[in-house]
Structure formats: structure tokens, C-alpha cells
Amino acid sequence: MKIAVCVKLVPSTTALIRVSADGKALDCTGVEMVMSPYDEFALEEALKARDKAAGSEILVVSVGGDGAAKNLEQAYALGVDQCVHVKAPDADAAAAARCAAAVLKTFAPDLVFCGRQAIDDDQWLFPGMLGELLDLPHVTAASSFALSADNAKAECKRRIEGGEETIEIALPALISAEKGLNDPRSPTLKGRLNAKKKTVTVKTPAELGLDAAAMAPALKVEGYAPPPPKSAGKVIAKPAKEAAAELVKLLREEAKVI
Amino acid sequence: MGADILVVAEHKDGKVKKTACELLTVARTLAAARGGKVLAAVLGPGAGQAAAELGAWGAETVLVGEAGFEAYASLKWTRAICEAAAARRPAAILMSVSSLSRDLAGRVAARAQAALASDCTALSAEGDGFKIVRPMLAGRALVTAVHAGPGPLLATLRPNVFTAEKPAAPAAGTVEALACADDPRDQRVVVKSFAAGGGTRPELTEAAVVVSGGRSLGSADAFKVIYDLADALGAAAGASRAAVDAGYAPHSMQVGQTGKTVSPVLYIACGISGAIQHLAGMRTSKYIVAINTDPNAPIFKLADYGIVGDLFEVVPALTEEVNKAKA
Numbered sequence: 001m002k003i004a005v006c007v008k009l010v011p012s013t014t015a016l017i018r019v020s021a022d023g024k025a026l027d028c029t030g031v032e033m034v035m036s037p038y039d040e041f042a043l044e045e046a047l048k049a050r051d052k053a054a055g056s057e058i059l060v061v062s063v064g065g066d067g068a069a070k071n072l073e074q075a076y077a078l079g080v081d082q083c084v085h086v087k088a089p090d091a092d093a094a095a096a097a098r099c100a101a102a103v104l105k106t107f108a109p110d111l112v113f114c115g116r117q118a119i120d121d122d123q124w125l126f127p128g129m130l131g132e133l134l135d136l137p138h139v140t141a142a143s144s145f146a147l148s149a150d151n152a153k154a155e156c157k158r159r160i161e162g163g164e165e166t167i168e169i170a171l172p173a174l175i176s177a178e179k180g181l182n183d184p185r186s187p188t189l190k191g192r193l194n195a196k197k198k199t200v201t202v203k204t205p206a207e208l209g210l211d212a213a214a215m216a217p218a219l220k221v222e223g224y225a226p227p228p229p230k231s232a233g234k235v236i237a238k239p240a241k242e243a244a245a246e247l248v249k250l251l252r253e254e255a256k257v258i
Numbered sequence: 259m260g261a262d263i264l265v266v267a268e269h270k271d272g273k274v275k276k277t278a279c280e281l282l283t284v285a286r287t288l289a290a291a292r293g294g295k296v297l298a299a300v301l302g303p304g305a306g307q308a309a310a311e312l313g314a315w316g317a318e319t320v321l322v323g324e325a326g327f328e329a330y331a332s333l334k335w336t337r338a339i340c341e342a343a344a345a346r347r348p349a350a351i352l353m354s355v356s357s358l359s360r361d362l363a364g365r366v367a368a369r370a371q372a373a374l375a376s377d378c379t380a381l382s383a384e385g386d387g388f389k390i391v392r393p394m395l396a397g398r399a400l401v402t403a404v405h406a407g408p409g410p411l412l413a414t415l416r417p418n419v420f421t422a423e424k425p426a427a428p429a430a431g432t433v434e435a436l437a438c439a440d441d442p443r444d445q446r447v448v449v450k451s452f453a454a455g456g457g458t459r460p461e462l463t464e465a466a467v468v469v470s471g472g473r474s475l476g477s478a479d480a481f482k483v484i485y486d487l488a489d490a491l492g493a494a495a496g497a498s499r500a501a502v503d504a505g506y507a508p509h510s511m512q513v514g515q516t517g518k519t520v521s522p523v524l525y526i527a528c529g530i531s532g533a534i535q536h537l538a539g540m541r542t543s544k545y546i547v548a549i550n551t552d553p554n555a556p557i558f559k560l561a562d563y564g565i566v567g568d569l570f571e572v573v574p575a576l577t578e579e580v581n582k583a584k585a
């Protein structure tokens with residue numbers, strides 16, 4: 001089987017993100033960059049699928065700036081077969097999906113795994129768009145994934161409002177990973193050493209046949225702002241019963257929300 | 259690109275969801291600014307019954323897909339929405355953030371050549387296009403962006419952020435069939451079964467009030483104090499990741515960066531410290547209440563009202579007060 005995984009390098013979940021003085025850019029200098037956590041689940045699921053289907057290979061694609069190399073070294077350390085870095089530091093989620101689609105069209109994967117969202121732009125756009133561009137059916141935010149004995153289809157679970165769906169999908173297919181899909185392994189020392197010997201194929205969007213129009217942002221960003229500051233709230237310092245009575249009164253009469 | 263606004267209206271067995279009313283309220287403003295009409299597309303079992311209510315909320319035309327839409331299938335739904343968009347050429351397509359839009363939006367955007375803006379907290383008409391504001395980086399930044407074509411805007415809107423207001427006079431709500439022939443290739447991905455769970459409380463992502471508990475609850479049984487307050491308020495119940503990881507609450511209750519994003523009118527955090535990943539999932543709530551023994555817990559920085567105290571004393575007392583106030 002041919003298995004593809006898409007990964008993205010993002011600021012860590014706790015990193016403090018500053019907005020530039022003119023409000024036109026996000027300042028990520030000195031911020032720790034990591035593989036988007038959902039992509040780790042995607043990568044692990046690909047490794048599991050390769051273990052099951054003998055003779056499979058895994059191709060990992062990362063679209064982004066130079067830092068993407070960090071993700072790909074991590075992927076090599078985990079034992080994937082090939083890595084492609086599409087150098088497109090300014091690609092938005094849609095442009096990134098076009099880049100990944102261009103790489104994967106020639107690879108012709110049986111399975112593509114992505115994270116359900118990249119935790120920087122939080123669009124949840126990439127997996128569905130990539131599925132559409134590659135004409136693959138997809139499952140969004142799969143919390144479980146099981147290949148059939150003949151690897152021709154898979155069964156996934158997906159949590160939605162009010163319960164859980166069981167979904168059957170025919171391969172070739174694209175799966176986006178929910179937290180808890182699996183328990184991602186850590187690279188071994190041997191894996192890390194091997195990773196140093198591997199090379200990443202680097203492509204530009206132009207080399208993939210994507211022109212400026214294909215890479216243009218879907219929306220024009222006007223600016224960024226930090227979340228609006230909250231004014232200091234009221235702290236009720238009274239014994240539990242009195243505090244509860246006062247809170248209910250405030251919620252009813254001041255906030256008018258209950 | 260025309261001037262109409264197409265709303266993909268969600269419903270449950272024909273009952274229109276509040277989030278769809280929020281979309282229609284926004285759509286009316288946008289359509290008025292652009293000189294267009296509000297269209298609604300409604301799919302699935304019971305869709306026909308939803309049409310009249312959608313008209314009452316301002317939909318001039320309701321595109322109904324009921325026959326052939328018995329069971330959810332993402333590829334068929336994508337085709338139906340895209341065919342409606344191709345025929346009507348709306349300036350914008352609106353969906354609410356939900357499992358449905360999370361599943362469809364990327365696909366629809368690719369096929370309809372639309373620009374997707376997910377999880378918007380503001381949307382307005384701006385010149386020939388639209389302006390949106392959306393949180394990114396789990397709410398650590400807000401981005402403002404404009405869309406001016408060439409294709410339509412596809413915006414998903416965060417529930418509870420936009421106020422639903424009925425128009426003074428209902429719109430026609432003229433029903434038209436949303437015809438979309440079956441394609442065997444739609445069967446490549448099918449929902450085989452659905453296991454209901456989550457009980458009788460409102461859906462976390464849609465609820466007006468959410469009561470959440472953290473690690474400090476200490477056990478699944480102890481969560482009863484949270485559920486009791488939630489039930490007294492008619493609220494949904496949530497949890498921090500620490501509580502979920504410890505097995506005190508199911509993952510479906512997790513609020514935060516790796517859980518659900520909620521934006522209720524009232525969020526009550528009980529014994530939750532307020533880690534940045536938790537704040538990511540609830541910081542746009544209108545009113546935040548924190549109950550915590552530690553006066554320095556970060557959650558108090560975001561709280562409109564705080565009680566420094568033991569949740570095992572404060573929360574049952576609150577439940578009692580709420581019940582008293584209701585009586």
C-alpha cells in the first residue's frame with residue numbers, strides 16, 4: 001500500500017504569540033515550533049497501517065517555511081520512507097492543500113492521513129479540500145480506524161453531536177485524525193541516527209505547476225489583534241452559601257443570563 | 259457571483275436549530291447590504307418540515323433535499339450544496355461550526371471555488387465583498403480578513419456569538435426541491451450506524467449555559483455535583499482535559515484546544531485552573547464564572563464573577579439557589 005501523511009510545523013500550544021506593533025503580522029520569533037499535535041496521530045496511524053499491510057511505503061509531505069525540515073526529520077526518525085518539503089512559507093490552508101495535492105497526485109496514495117486541524121490557523125480546511133482535490137472520500141476527525149482484512153476498506157468512528165458514528169470508507173481514502181486515535185510512538189535512538197542520513201526532497205510550488213494565482217491567499221488579511229482584554233471581574237469573598245446566593249442574584253439581575 | 263446569501267440550515271428531524279436562526283439573522287443583514295435575497299438549503303429527513311420555520315426566519319427560498327437524503331453521506335451532501343451554489347451563484351455561503359460543517363466545508367470550498375473562513379466571530383458586508391474576524395492559534399490571536407471574490411465566501415460561524423433575531427415580517431419561504439441524483443461513487447463513504455450518547459442535556463457546542471468541572475472533582479461519581487448544577491440551569495456539562503484523561507468524564511465533554519470550542523452566554527468553571535489550552539475552548543463565552551480554592555488560579559483573570567472557595571460546598575449551594583430562584 002502507498003500511504004501518505006501531511007504534517008505541519010506550528011507554534012507550541014503554550015507559546016506566547018505577539019502581534020507586531022503595526023498589527024499587520026504575528027511575531028513568532030523565539031517561539032518553540034512543534035509538529036501540530038493532530039498530525040502526530042496521523043503519522044502514527046500511517047505507521048500502524050504500514051505494519052499491517054506488508055510491503056507498504058509511507059510518504060510524508062510538509063508544506064511551509066524552512067522550519068518544516070524539523071517535522072520531516074522527526075518523521076524519518078519514526079521510520080517513514082520518503083519526505084517531501086514544499087517550500088511555501090506564506091501558503092494559507094487552501095494553497096497548502098493544493099501543494100500537497102500536487103505532490104500526492106503523482107504518488108497516487110491508497111491512504112492519506114492528516115490531522116483534523118492545524119493548531120495555528122485552526123481552519124479545519126486542509127483535509128476535506130485535499131480529499132476533494134485528489135477525488136478521495138474522507139472521514140473527518142476519526143477517533144478510531146481499522147483496515148479490513150483485504151485492505152480494501154476501513155471502518156472509522158467519529159464523535160458528533162449527540163453520539164458516535166461508525167463510518168465505512170472504501171480505499172483509496174483520506175482520514176483526518178482526532179485526538180486519541182492512537183498513542184503515538186517516540187523515535188528510537190537508532191531511528192534518530194538513521195534520520196540524519198536521509199534526504200528530504202524539496203520542491204517549490206512553481207516546480208509543482210502551481211502559479212501565483214493558485215498560491216494566492218483565499219482572503220486578504222488586514223491585520224491581527226490579541227484577544228480583547230477582560231476587565232477585572234467581581235470576586236465574591238463570602239462563605240459558600242452566601243457567595244452562591246449573591247452569585248445567583250448577580251447572574252439574574254446584573255448579567256441577566258439565568 | 260450574485261448578491262444572494264445561501265444558508266445551509268441545520269435541523270433535527272425538521273426542527274430548525276438555533277444556530278441556523280443565527281445564520282439567517284446574519285444572512286438578512288448581508289443580503290440587505292448587497293441587495294440580494296436569503297436562500298436556505300436544508301437537507302436530510304424532516305427537511306421539508308423545516309421550511310416554514312426557515313421562512314419565518316427570513317429565507318425567501320428554501321431548497322429542500324429530503325428524498326434521497328435519508329442518511330448522511332458527505333459526498334452527496336457536498337454535491338447538493340455545490341449544485342445549489344452553482345445554480346444560484348450566491349455571494350456567500352454560511353454554515354455553523356458543527357460536525358457537519360467540519361466535515362463538509364473544506365470539500366465544498368474546493369469544489370465551489372469558494373474562499374473558506376472557519377469559525378468566524380464577526381462577519382459584515384464590506385464594499386463589494388465581506389469582512390470577517392476569526393480566532394486562530396486557539397484564540398491567542400484574532401485575524402481580520404477581507405474577501406472580494408472571484409468566487410463566493412464560505413464562512414462557518416461560531417455558535418452563540420451572533421444573536422438570533424426574528425424579522426418583523428416572515429419571508430416567503432418558497433419551497434423548491436433540491437434535486438441531486440444519486441451517484442454510486444457517493445457510497446465510497448457511508449455512515450453505517452449511530453450510537454446515541456450524551457443523554458438529555460443540551461449539546462455542548464450549542465448550549466447557552468455550560469457548567470464544567472476539572473481535575474479537582476477527583477472521580478466520575480463526584481461529577482454529579484456538576485451535573486446537578488447543569489440540570490438546574492438547563493445547561494450542558496463540560497470538563498477539562500485533566501478530568502477527561504483521568505476518566506472522570508467522557509471525551510465528548512472535553513472543552514479546549516483538543517476538545518470542543520464552546521461560546522455560551524454563561525460558562526461556569528468549577529475547579530479548573532484555566533490553562534491556556536482550556537481557555538482556547540471557552541474564552542469567547544459572554545460571561546465566565548470561576549469557582550476555585552486558589553485565588554491566584556489563572557481562570558480568575560478571565561472571569562466576570564469569581565468565588566474563591568471549595569467547589570464541593572459552593573456548587574451544591576449554587577444548585578440550591580438556582581432551584582430556589584426558579585421556584
Ligand SMILES: Cc1cc2nc3c(=O)[nH]c(=O)nc-3n(C[C@H](O)[C@H](O)[C@H](O)COP(=O)(O)OP(=O)(O)OC[C@H]3O[C@@H](n4cnc5c(N)ncnc54)[C@H](O)[C@@H]3O)c2cc1C
Nearest residue numbers: 472473474498499500514515516517529530531536551569
Ligand atoms: C497539546 C495540549 C493540548 C491540551 N488540550 C487541552 C484541552 O483541550 N482542554 C483542557 O482543558 N486542557 C488541555 N490541555 C491540558 C492543560 O494544559 C491543563 O493541564 C488542564 O486544562 C488542567 O485541567 P484542570 O484545570 O482540571 O486541572 P489543574 O490544572 O490541576 O487545576 C485544578 C484546579 O482546581 C482547583 N481546585 C482544587 N481543589 C478544588 C476544590 N475542592 N474546589 C475548587 N477548586 C479546586 C485548583 O486550585 C486548580 O486551580 C492540553 C495540554 C496540551 C499540552
